[in-house]
Amino acid sequence: MPELRKDPIVGRWVIISTDRAKRPTDFVREQGDFKGGFCPFCYGNESKTPPEILAYRPSSNGNPAQRDVPGWTVRVVPNKFPALGIEGNLNRQAEGMFDKMNGVGAHEVIIEHPQHEATLASLPDKAVEDVLWAYRDRILDLRQDRRFKYILIFKNHGEAAGASLEHPHSQLIALPILPRNVVAELEGAKQYFIYKERCVFCDIIRQEQESGVRVIAENESFLTIAPFAPRFPFESWILPKRHESAFENSSSQMYKDLARAIKNLLNRADRVLDSPAYNLVIHTAPVQDANLEHYHWHIEFMPKLTKTAGFEWGTGFYINPTPPEEAARFLREVNLEAAKPVPGALKK
């Protein structure tokens, strides 16, 4: 059973993942088998993943014989090497002055599309929307388990961004604790609300719309911006224009518009930055909280451009060589209609 351990100084919880325990030689020999070879996420290989938790099968009509076979459009399975275990209770305990608990949680993989070479950027709008519905369905299911305080949904695209398989997928981790960054965001937003009696994200949206210099794109429901103080070059946020603290409480029109906003941003980044590796993370309220006045869910997009980031890793302090106004201008002004072969485009 993995263990959750708390740093006694800053209060950060860390998963010590004993099941994946690595000896020194595992690191030294680490080989990329990212491309090529057998793919457990492709049609026909459904038996090579743990049994599916959820799948959208347009033609199955819920027939149980249709499980773990081809025909799905989006498929959710447990991670074969989960960082957390789904069974058991937390069993919070001390080890001398230290705090720990069982690493109870869920770790799932959302296989976004059957086609191995697809990318979120190249999929039809409806296919991206289906991925968002799968996120929502899994959150609604998992939040019934009162052990879970937070559900983290994120996507690593490309080997440089931490993806271990090329086939397009996202990950979901349900946690019995709030990650420290989430706590910082919630507390910061709450302080602002106490002082101003307004949501800080709503204020950001208003100011960015007025000034325009950091706006990348906008549709009916979402504003895409380069944030004022980005940690990374070309970091971008997608914010719902209407206040809402939880991703899963959005209306169906919102998922349609969000699918378009995500595709739009990814295509801009693919053009301007030559199809970069990236991380996409949904920042949303803790699952057991009711609607929060001070928090506003959003998506953060971080292309992985600088190969190395020793300074930032070591110090927690960020130096960003690209002003967000310039990044926004490049991303805003790119011609999405111009013919440019996108390496990850769907084969015709």
Added chain:
Amino acid sequence: MPELRKDPIVGRWVIISTDRAKRPTDFVREQGDFKGGFCPFCYGNESKTPPEILAYRPSSNGNPAQRDVPGWTVRVVPNKFPALGIEGNLNRQAEGMFDKMNGVGAHEVIIEHPQHEATLASLPDKAVEDVLWAYRDRILDLRQDRRFKYILIFKNHGEAAGASLEHPHSQLIALPILPRNVVAELEGAKQYFIYKERCVFCDIIRQEQESGVRVIAENESFLTIAPFAPRFPFESWILPKRHESAFENSSSQMYKDLARAIKNLLNRADRVLDSPAYNLVIHTAPVQDANLEHYHWHIEFMPKLTKTAGFEWGTGFYINPTPPEEAARFLREVNLEAAKPVPGALKK
């Protein structure tokens, strides 16, 4: 002039380094010229760096004609591409709801040794000690400038850890603000002190010495451990056994013992992890603070083993596949006397 900008939600200050501004093509074309080629830090190339701020020249007797020429053992120069500018005042101002100030600060490079192939692990004890004295001398000088609140000293070793030049060097950044991670550490340690009336680091030292399972090494003045909740595999901390909040207030015996402790840890890591890239960061109190009862300076060592860390970057949440007890055992039990060619060893 670079700009310091504050994230309005979490309060994190970020350097937007306009002088180094990068266009998209700079990232796409990014090439490693880490090894080989011209080295501005080698003997004879002193004119290729900005004029030296400090150099130890055992034979010069302070003769000013001896500046920016060979003969030094440790040499400190301004960073040629500084992230911050040394001139001017902070000029704190608003941009609508946002906060920013001039990117005033110092960014220096400590060239640790004349020999290009040297590593801290392979240098004689006295040479490592001299590097520590250079850190101290620069802190004492810079802290007289009341604009600076924090001095960050860190070392990126190896390209994978963010080093841009192979020649052994460390970096110093003097900041007009406290980095968010520093604030978190100071506040966490203070909370513990308020509750327990003891320093959390002193308590950690006592518990780790008693249990022994996470101890890597120990000498008269320093304890080297794998921390209880490490973010990264083989993360290690070097802690002074006597309470002291600021690195620069140590006695001369401490620098001798610290040089030995650092060399000891680096040699263990070189053996066990095949000479990994790493980051080394000095965690110390803000320079304008008097001695703090609740804070305890220390060094954090993070070998760069997992090639990619998308999850952690995106989410701020860490999964560590190596329990610290196992990491400590590997590092503790390695035979430092066994003959093993260390790739970065000094040429005879």
